[in-house]
Amino acid sequence: MAARTRDFYGVEPRSRLMLGTARYPSPKILSEAIRRSGCEVVTVSLRREARGERWGEDFWGMIRELGVRVLPNTAGCHSVREAVTTAQMAREVFGTDWIKLEVIGDADTLQPDVFGLVEAARILTDDGFKVFPYTTEDLVVAERLLEAGCKVLMPWGAPIGTGKGLNNVYGLRALRAHFPEVPLVVDAGLGLPSHAAAAMELGYDAVLLNTAVALAGDPVAMARGFALAVEAGRLAFEADPMAPRDMAEPSTPVIGLASL
Amino acid sequence: MRLIVNGEAREVEAATLDEALDELGYGGRVVATALNGVFAPARKRAETALRDGDRLEILTPMQGG
Numbered sequence: 001m002a003a004r005t006r007d008f009y010g011v012e013p014r015s016r017l018m019l020g021t022a023r024y025p026s027p028k029i030l031s032e033a034i035r036r037s038g039c040e041v042v043t044v045s046l047r048r049e050a051r052g053e054r055w056g057e058d059f060w061g062m063i064r065e066l067g068v069r070v071l072p073n074t075a076g077c078h079s080v081r082e083a084v085t086t087a088q089m090a091r092e093v094f095g096t097d098w099i100k101l102e103v104i105g106d107a108d109t110l111q112p113d114v115f116g117l118v119e120a121a122r123i124l125t126d127d128g129f130k131v132f133p134y135t136t137e138d139l140v141v142a143e144r145l146l147e148a149g150c151k152v153l154m155p156w157g158a159p160i161g162t163g164k165g166l167n168n169v170y171g172l173r174a175l176r177a178h179f180p181e182v183p184l185v186v187d188a189g190l191g192l193p194s195h196a197a198a199a200m201e202l203g204y205d206a207v208l209l210n211t212a213v214a215l216a217g218d219p220v221a222m223a224r225g226f227a228l229a230v231e232a233g234r235l236a237f238e239a240d241p242m243a244p245r246d247m248a249e250p251s252t253p254v255i256g257l258a259s260l
Numbered sequence: 261m262r263l264i265v266n267g268e269a270r271e272v273e274a275a276t277l278d279e280a281l282d283e284l285g286y287g288g289r290v291v292a293t294a295l296n297g298v299f300a301p302a303r304k305r306a307e308t309a310l311r312d313g314d315r316l317e318i319l320t321p322m323q324g325g
């Protein structure tokens with residue numbers, strides 16, 4: 001089994017779990033969930049702030065204290081122009097050339113506009129960005145994103161925030177097989193640690209999730225659960241799982257069976 | 261002049277982006293700016309002239325997924 005890479009533009013985080021920072025019950029719980037999970041990469045965004053409020057700066061100060069690497073997103077952008085401008089603003093504020101590139105094509109499913117995604121990826125990589133594109137499992141789109149300069153791909157498991165897990169295991173497996181050397185991250189749609197383990201068992205290099213942890217009754221415990229599942233799934237992949245078979249086969253030796 | 265700041269009409273005396281941020285209460289804050297949909301880098305704010313009707317976006321770090 002070929003060793004997969006977790007080289008994300010020269011960075012090799014020890015943990016293969018990446019977490020979003022939105023929708024937690026409180027900043028304290030967010031901070032504790034990140035620490036307990038051991039994750040080293042978290043996603044952040046840029047938004048307008050109501051006059052007189054300083055929550056944005058407090059949030060940014062808290063993230064910096066945690067010492068994790070940030071992956072700013074372009075969430076909510078529906079056009080190439082919006083995504084490119086947001087990425088440029090994020091690079092300045094967060095001091096990183098990493099960008100989780102989202103160009104949303106459909107408001108209901110939050111499905112990526114893969115045509116705009118490829119175009120924006122090309123513009124941003126030409127401008128020195130290290131692009132993490134939020135994409136589908138489509139092989140041809142993946143090929144175009146790599147041609148545009150992406151060195152990581154982030155196919156969805158299911159639509160953002162649905163918690164449905166891996167909607168298209170066949171497609172994700174095909175993507176893994178087609179690009180054995182490209183770092184692949186399942187991003188979005190995971191609801192349970194078992195979903196994350198399944199992604200890792202397919203040979204994915206990492207998973208990125210937010211809502212499944214943030215909206216759990218106990219986000220800190222769920223963050224830990226995901227961390228363990230990611231580790232278990234990865235170990236299983238590296239251990240080369242057995243092939244399933246249709247017929248039963250005794251695991252206890254037949255030879256030496258007593259005749260009673 | 262009249263600017264559209266984060267979607268709201270605001271009257272400002274400022275002639276440059278740098279001055280406008282001060283006047284609007286964002287002086288010294290961690291913000292990124294875009295003028296009429298185009299990124300306006302911090303290092304160029306002092307020389308970025310504003311015109312009546314300009315659309316200014318002022319964004320701050322926020323939680324994200």
